[in-house]
Amino acid sequence: MSKLFYGRAKIINGTALLRFEKKGSVQQLIHELKYREQQDVGLFLGNWLGEELKTIEAYKSIDLVIPVPLHKNKLRRRGYNQVTKFGQQIAKALNTDYDESVLIKITNTTSQVNKKRFARWSNNDELFSLINKEKIENKHILLVDDIITTGATIEACIQVLNRADHVTISIATMAIA
Template sequence: MNFLKNIYELFYPELCLCCNKALTTNETVICLQCRHDLPLTNFTVEKDNLIEKSFYGRTQIEAATALFYFFKKGNIQNLLHHLKYKNQQQVGTLLGNWLGSELAKSTRFSTIDIIIPVPLHQKKLKTRGYNQVTTFGNSLSKTLNIPFQENVLSRISFTNTQTKKLRFNRWENVQELFFVANEKTLENKHILLIDDIITTGATLVACCTAFEKTKNIKISIACMAYTK
């Protein structure tokens, strides 16, 4: 069986999703060189980091982090493009395991009770076939031994893609778009809200606003990447 696998890999090698070079036996998803060069933020252990400061005066959060900085035409953009548009779910698994190991070592995230993803609208979910944050959330859940629940938060209206909108218009476009299915189940809980990329933070603020009526809830945020 290993012989046939080796023959297959000889003709159809698995390629690094960053540099497109063939992976070696001990490499998965990305090669060791690209992994070493990825721009880590180290925000998980940094109080009052850039992400947390971006939410000051907008919404109440306990802590926030992202695994990487996001740069246009960089390797993180390549990785997230493969995850979001090419159904390369192994990227979400890799990043979830990676960030999960960091969160597990940080006292700032030690009281999390439940992991909740930013949802897609059902129309977009049907078109794409998956939420790009699902495998990321499942990996975080397994690494941290914390429940991951996808049906808690719902998007209640459909908007066009946010990526090309100006900061102010983007904020207007996500107001009151989210609904909490059962607030009672979240009372006195510390939730970890997760997404792929933080840009202006408007979508995350809108999600936090949806939780405001929930008694004694605490919210922290963890994403794959952050745009400076």
């Protein structure tokens, strides 16, 4: 994962639990989580990755876990953010806080599932906003998401989080394509 962001966004550590392949079992698992209200998938994957991360020295310095947010309209339609339980379980395993009040999605975009690489990047200007930035100043943040394809969404989040003073960022996702 570090190679994916090299030269694009500074991260301390990056990890993905699973490898995503089209029409594979990981795609089905994430589809169940996102579109069939199977939030237990996020719980299970968060427990699994959390148990792994707490044994790795580099993740013991995490001060706060923050999810990639959904726009309020999508959140209202779906009823939940698919990475909430995932992130909460990781925070619990790392004995740290989980906070959804720092990073918000301000632009409602359509799903990126069928978009090509360039369209994903060009679609990410000012999608997110940082509020309560004092909560993350001088902190090591673990940014969590469900899947990384091009990395454009995570990169946009990192750019916004870096507006706070002395913040360092690591990434953990359910899967990487």
